[in-house]
Amino acid sequence: MSSIFAKLLFSTLCMLFLLKTHSLVFADQRLAIVYPVIQNFKSMITSDPLGVTKSWIGSDICNYKGFYCDNPPDNNSAIALASIDFNGFHLSASTLDGFIDKLPDIALFHANSNNFIGTITSQITKLPYLYELDLSNNRFSGPFPIAVLGMNTLTFLDIRFNFFSGGVPQQIFTQNLEILFINNNLLTQKLPENLASSSIFLLTLANNKFVGPIPRNLPKALSSLTEVVLLNNELTGCLPHEIGYFQEAVVFDVGNNQLTGPLPFSLSCLEKVEVVNLAGNMFYGIVPEIVCAGLVNLVNFSLSDNYFTHVGPFCRMLIQRGVLDVGKNCIHDLPFQRSVMECADFFAKPKICPFMWFHSFFPCKFPFQNSQVSSIP
Numbered sequence: 001m002s003s004i005f006a007k008l009l010f011s012t013l014c015m016l017f018l019l020k021t022h023s024l025v026f027a028d029q030r031l032a033i034v035y036p037v038i039q040n041f042k043s044m045i046t047s048d049p050l051g052v053t054k055s056w057i058g059s060d061i062c063n064y065k066g067f068y069c070d071n072p073p074d075n076n077s078a079i080a081l082a083s084i085d086f087n088g089f090h091l092s093a094s095t096l097d098g099f100i101d102k103l104p105d106i107a108l109f110h111a112n113s114n115n116f117i118g119t120i121t122s123q124i125t126k127l128p129y130l131y132e133l134d135l136s137n138n139r140f141s142g143p144f145p146i147a148v149l150g151m152n153t154l155t156f157l158d159i160r161f162n163f164f165s166g167g168v169p170q171q172i173f174t175q176n177l178e179i180l181f182i183n184n185n186l187l188t189q190k191l192p193e194n195l196a197s198s199s200i201f202l203l204t205l206a207n208n209k210f211v212g213p214i215p216r217n218l219p220k221a222l223s224s225l226t227e228v229v230l231l232n233n234e235l236t237g238c239l240p241h242e243i244g245y246f247q248e249a250v251v252f253d254v255g256n257n258q259l260t261g262p263l264p265f266s267l268s269c270l271e272k273v274e275v276v277n278l279a280g281n282m283f284y285g286i287v288p289e290i291v292c293a294g295l296v297n298l299v300n301f302s303l304s305d306n307y308f309t310h311v312g313p314f315c316r317m318l319i320q321r322g323v324l325d326v327g328k329n330c331i332h333d334l335p336f337q338r339s340v341m342e343c344a345d346f347f348a349k350p351k352i353c354p355f356m357w358f359h360s361f362f363p364c365k366f367p368f369q370n371s372q373v374s375s376i377p
């Protein structure tokens with residue numbers, strides 16, 4: 001009895017909804033198509049503290065808060081929903097499935113700082129114009145969203161500050177991305193080993209569980225990176241001298257990993273670098289004077305919490321200027337160092353870095369000479 005009543009009520013509501021949709025006049029057929037998709041998504045939103053969805057009524061989709069229209073690439077006289085910017089709206093919904101993937105003309109989707117959860121549907125692969133996808137600072141989980149692999153329109157992918165876990169497919173580094181932010185997730189992965197080239201110039205991998213060494217050919221492949229941000233991972237091994245290929249880097253941050261070995265002299269090839277953070281590793285040996293003397297833009301050079309034993313006069317000048325921090329090392333004529341015992345323990349263990357004969361090698365113009373060093377064997 002009550003079920004028949006419920007069915008009746010449901011079909012009446014459906015009819016009302018259809019009538020209402022039909023009575024709406026849209027500026028373009030493309031907007032009529034996405035209207036029910038948006039209304040369906042609106043009904044799934046469980047929290048809207050800023051009340052933005054109140055504006056999501058009627059046919060004027062282009063004036064809904066967070067929605068932007070433009071002429072689609074395939075028809076200059078049409079009007080389509082081209083862009084969504086939900087940044088900071090603090091909306092909650094259990095999924096974006098059935099929403100983002102049903103917006104055929106979407107080019108930019110920005111949803112930073114909401115409470116969206118779930119995984120990313122593989123259906124987004126079919127969106128022909130999507131080039132910026134920002135899902136950062138939400139509560140997405142599950143594996144890396146492999147749906148984006150092979151989406152050659154996509155140039156900007158930001159999934160940082162979520163709970164994505166597992167591996168990162170290497171293909172992501174070789175498609176057309178220019179900006180890839182995946183820091184602050186639970187991703188476990190070795191850095192890509194056979195990367196020959198990449199269009200990425202902004203990449204943040206920090207605060208994940210990246211493991212293994214920094215591959216020797218990685219810096220050359222990513223030589224247009226302006227920020228090399230690998231801090232708080234579980235990287236091991238020695239810094240290859242090829243880090244000198246990061247010649248565009250303004251930030252070089254490998255702090256809080258388990259890296260070891262002496263610092264390659266090629267660090268001085270990073271002529272634009274302002275921030276170098278190697279703190280919280282197991283680096284040892286001499287702090288190369290050529291780095292302290294050659295990197296004139298340095299404002300923060302942190303080597304604290306390592307096992308360095310010597311600093312020369314140029315580096316001491318940087319210490320005095322408050323640029324270089326060598327606290328908690330094994331430099332016994334300086335204050336705030338490790339105990340002699342702790343240092344002795346560390347140096348008693350065997351140390352091997354491969355390719356050590358290259359560690360004084362520069363894959364760049366030697367700063368104090370005019371000779372160009374030729375390519376590395």
Ligand SMILES: *[C@@H]1O[C@H](CO)[C@@H](O)[C@H](O)[C@H]1NC(C)=O
Nearest residue numbers: 028029030075076077078079
């Ligand atoms: C382009 O869009 C306009 C407006 O929606 C439409 O009238 C026209 O038929 C479309 N042209 C093509 C070639 O699809």
Ligand SMILES: *[C@@H]1O[C@H](CO)[C@@H](O)[C@H](O)[C@H]1NC(C)=O
Nearest residue numbers: 253255275277279300301302
């Ligand atoms: C320098 O960098 C380190 C490591 O990133 C950071 O902890 C420290 O606060 C910075 N110092 C200054 C003066 O900015």
